[in-house]
Amino acid sequence: MALTPEQQREIEAERNEQRMTRRVVSAGIEEILFRALPVLDHGFVRVIDYMGDDGAIVQSARVSYGRGTKKVREDQGLINYLMRHRHSTPFEMCEIKYHVKLPIFVARQWIRHRTANVNEYSARYSILDNEFYLPAREQLAAQSESNRQGRGDVLSDHDAARVLTLLREDAEQSYRHYQELLNVGEDGAELDGDREGLARELARMNLSLNFYTQWYWKIDLHNLLHFLSLRADPHAQYEIRAYADVMLETVKAWVPLAFNAFQEFRLGAVTLSAGALKVVQRMLAGEAVDQGSSGMSKREWTELMAALGRAE
Amino acid sequence: MALTPEQQREIEAERNEQRMTRRVVSAGIEEILFRALPVLDHGFVRVIDYMGDDGAIVQSARVSYGRGTKKVREDQGLINYLMRHRHSTPFEMCEIKYHVKLPIFVARQWIRHRTANVNEYSARYSILDNEFYLPAREQLAAQSESNRQGRGDVLSDHDAARVLTLLREDAEQSYRHYQELLNVGEDGAELDGDREGLARELARMNLSLNFYTQWYWKIDLHNLLHFLSLRADPHAQYEIRAYADVMLETVKAWVPLAFNAFQEFRLGAVTLSAGALKVVQRMLAGEAVDQGSSGMSKREWTELMAALGRAE
Amino acid sequence: MALTPEQQREIEAERNEQRMTRRVVSAGIEEILFRALPVLDHGFVRVIDYMGDDGAIVQSARVSYGRGTKKVREDQGLINYLMRHRHSTPFEMCEIKYHVKLPIFVARQWIRHRTANVNEYSARYSILDNEFYLPAREQLAAQSESNRQGRGDVLSDHDAARVLTLLREDAEQSYRHYQELLNVGEDGAELDGDREGLARELARMNLSLNFYTQWYWKIDLHNLLHFLSLRADPHAQYEIRAYADVMLETVKAWVPLAFNAFQEFRLGAVTLSAGALKVVQRMLAGEAVDQGSSGMSKREWTELMAALGRAE
């Protein structure tokens, strides 16, 4: 990620300005406010605003006139209770706004989460920067054989080199041609005074899906946690997971009690199907159960054994 | 509205505590933060948190790294442009949270707006207060003859007195019986040591729709303005309009530039149907048009003439 | 539930009319289409339209040009996979529309589910029927001592009789006064020619929360299953659970494969928190664990033991 000096100055200027407010303040998130937290090769996540803190969850659950908080221990207990019993509305009372820079193919997965507000940089209106994503060497993996939508073994050095060359050269050429279509150079000046540039809304179609875009993305805590539970999951594509992992840290800084509850009752939790529950009950009763006698499919059995931490 | 002394102390305690923040601050809304703004006989609206200000709309439209604002004149121009061309996403970048006390029948209309977060005081969990809505004398109107869902003339003194007596006596009795069902007195003590109280989730069904409930309600500015354009409208029932009118004032204090644009392009605007547009064009061309020659229904014609400020 | 003869005729007329369509048809749901399935004392659930069937889920997951289905066994396997891995979008491809008659206090819980379309009978526009909910004798329970928002023991005969008398008499009186306020009798005729009736939008506030309302409610299958998982749950209030139970039957008739998957991976499933998972792992390893050594709270421990089917 390379912020321009001007962007860095703008960010520092925002960080240095402090104001008085009557609103609740979360000290942890104030600490990182506006900072560009790097993700992938050119991306970032910046928290640019927030509303509420752990106390706001508690206050809302108690529909109180004042702050509504009690001792930390009691607040944690109440938040655990709410998380455990899937009370979603108190968590909706906190809101956060991010500025995110991300490859277009990641943005396409991300936008599927509809319960959020988004304002994207418009390539109809402006010219996209010459920044595209190239996977790190260790991320270049073959198609998985067992999972139709995942990655398998890391590519050999020879194959990886070829992949990176193709991706880089195509992206570079596609951006050069994007500029030629627009008839605009790096410095914003016309390339050729004798012709007109193609409309921006058309020229952009020549860019590939690894180019970076950026947006403001605003969401309440309940829906953010749902997003993170899906996107910080090992089944999610690595590139969006990289964003989810950084955002988990921002949640921890912002609402540490809610983060604890989220770890205990979501991220670290396991759901047993009706069939899996019966298997566990039989095993606890001392019965030796194997896949054949479990009534479960091979895949479900493997997943259950992994969840229970048992070598098969 | 009668806040208890304890509630007033809680509110004052919140108002007196100021903290430092790096976030943007709206001076106008800080001024009224936490205050209970009275509505109807026992209701109120309290702003209890907010995110963003006019600058946040502008910043988001420009997807900037810093504050993104320019001169007020230019910011107003940009906000007007966004409002006029129905760009909704920049307005979604601001968020506000209210604490509202309102009659249940108003809550039932209000909740129809789905794009909001709400946490209501639970009558499964707690006991509702002995507060119910009685319309002011001048609000007691007969069924409208022309509008199947509106009010007509104000009732005579005699009829109004009878209405108020019925409403008051039934509400008082229904609350007395609610307490008897619960087996709980005003002071929270058991009424009769020899019997068990009915579960709260059942006893509440005896209360009538004019009893007050309360909730935390959180919404983004775009959806709030949509809500207000429908509920501050003369076609809305008076009781919910009373809330919308107070909330309009909070919007004006919070985001004055957006409020100006909202007045100019929504509240004060008029939509002409294809047929109405043709009529206006003919009139501007000097033609004398009346309802018969307008091709419009009587009702549409009347509405058009009213909108154009022309006596019929 | 007492449908009027006219309503019954209308329903039968609809059921008797069959038409040709190119759309997919679910034989099971056609069987019950339009029928009023009774719930509580005067309520009902009627399926009045639907879109899609099990095949539509499969077709959408495969983004096919044709029906996209294979053998039932394979379709069930795919649907199980989708349910297990929380792929929600294929289930959103089916839609169902209900006509529901329900007490207002149930409607107030129900409407909290925002991802649905609803059109409610308007008491601003029309006069509500004289129908109110009275709990069945065995549903009259005391406030739970252990659960702040639940029911405990069933009331004694003596206490129950008093409760029913209060509820019935108050509801009857409130409806009589509703009519007096409106100045309208059972037959729709004016009661007193010398005075004007109060506007319907005001008079309704005198009715209590156990009066019945009705609405059309339309939702996609994914969100319906989410609704049912919360409302068919033992923690839900009995009265809304009664509706959820009947609706589960309609889902079974409509999309039997999705219903199977829902039972296996949601209704019959159990989620173990990170702490509970560790306890199960220790028990499977042969360790004797009790609440003291589990690191869990008493309540969580009791719930875990119940889920595992172990007497404590």
Next chain:
Amino acid sequence: MALTPEQQREIEAERNEQRMTRRVVSAGIEEILFRALPVLDHGFVRVIDYMGDDGAIVQSARVSYGRGTKKVREDQGLINYLMRHRHSTPFEMCEIKYHVKLPIFVARQWIRHRTANVNEYSARYSILDNEFYLPAREQLAAQSESNRQGRGDVLSDHDAARVLTLLREDAEQSYRHYQELLNVGEDGAELDGDREGLARELARMNLSLNFYTQWYWKIDLHNLLHFLSLRADPHAQYEIRAYADVMLETVKAWVPLAFNAFQEFRLGAVTLSAGALKVVQRMLAGEAVDQGSSGMSKREWTELMAALGRAE
């Protein structure tokens, strides 16, 4: 658009199969069900399912037990009333499902409409077809000088030829390299037995934004009309407008009365701001108003004169 013979057979097979149903049927939409209606060079829109018809809007507004329809004239009147007074819920009672093939940059605009269900062809799971969008000759326009996000004059033949060459060659190369990255040929066979293909979820990033994707998209009528009012608008980018125009035809076939109302009160309507309304009032009173004396900005004045059909 080139459907494969197999796809055409699947579509014809679906069209030829008719079934009996008790549901309401819209004859107009049955006529075009499943047909691929061509859009742009390789795209299409196919209606693949629907729920409800004009009568369902009327039935819902009347919350009736039967069909609820009256004479067409009365139904049209009621639907006009609902549209005019922005009653959205009755229109939400109809639902439609499309299968759409569209360029990725169009999909990125389209997905911004959040109140819809979507299931997209997964390029993590499957390999995208070798089909990309090339604008028709007359669509190749220069950047607009007056509108920062629009098109201006059509390009000269010479410039247009260069644009098309660049777009075509880059797309062809990017697809060739996509196949090389995947190590898969046109026929699905491995290209090089000595190396492993890159995971599909990574290889796709080399494709440009004019490649076609496809999805199932399901939405209720109210939200569809909102989508169409924005996307069939002259301010929308031509490429998405081409889809909106075809979809307008499907709405007309499906719910002709609602379509009439939509044309009269939305598509053909004009909204006058508070300021514009004052100008019209002054003009109707016989005053000669020009931009200078109007109090409006130049741009708003021009738009108002255009709306009123007056040469400036």
